[in-house]
Amino acid sequence: MLPKNVSEDRRIRRTKRNLKRAFTMLMKEKTYRSITVTDIVNRADYNRTTFYRHYQDKEELVQELVDDMIAELTKAFRFPYKNNRFVKVDALSPSNVIIFDHILKNADFYSLWKNSEGIPGFQDKIINTFIELHKNDIVYFPNQQTEMDDDYFITYRAYGVWGLIVKWIKDDFKTPSHDMAIQLIKIINYHPREKYETRGMG
Structure with missing residues (x-):
């Protein structure tokens, strides 16, 4: 029989x-506000007393939900590169890129961004998370000298x-997560040598 505190924690x-x-x-x-x-x-088949035993209000529940997702996403x-501080993007293997598996596992949550803005503020938080991860953990274009501003590039x-x-969300996750990993690696490793040109209307 499980100890009482373990049983309570699970509950x-x-x-x-x-x-x-x-x-x-x-x-x-x-809508979120409604x-x-x-x-x-x-919807959860609980009473309000149960809710307020764990959260002060809806916003606290949502904050915890968002924090959980950001932590899992990170x-x-x-x-x-869980065993190393840095990783070179050209050394990534699709089998190790599991970010799309995480999203598919939590499809109900991420599908909120299919036809709306989802939870207010979440998009800014996820982008800021990606910025910090790219800034602190990823090495791009090793030994290549560029005049690009690092902050803008990141x-x-x-x-x-x-x-x-x-x-991918808007496409209803039609592409397998492993194939999405392959596409992501190809995209971040694509360095066109040719200059981009604009084509005039005339």
Whole structure:
């Protein structure tokens, strides 16, 4: 028989997980601002007392949900180089790029960005997370001298990764996650030698 504190911890985790799942499902039907605590507890089949035992309000539940996803996303992003501080992008293997597996595992949550802005503020947080990961963990173009501003380049990369993810979401995850990993590696390793040109209208 499990110790009482272990059993209680599991029950708390299960309750919180069910409340977060209820909120996520409601986001598919209603706008963020219109969802109430009553909506959440009704969908999760709990009472308000249970909700307030764990959260002060809806915003605290959402903050914890977002923090959980950002933490899991960061762990998935760092998986290819979990035993090293840095990684060269040209050395990445598709089998080690599991960020798309994480997203597919949490498809109900990430699908919120298919037809709307999802949870307010989440997109900024995820992009800022990608920026920090690229800035602190990734080595781009080793031994190549460029005149590009590092901050602008890293921001470009961060938005690009999120844009690729959103495109996949909007396509209903039709492309297998392993193939998405291959595409991501090809994209971040693509360095065109030719100059880009614009084509006039005349």
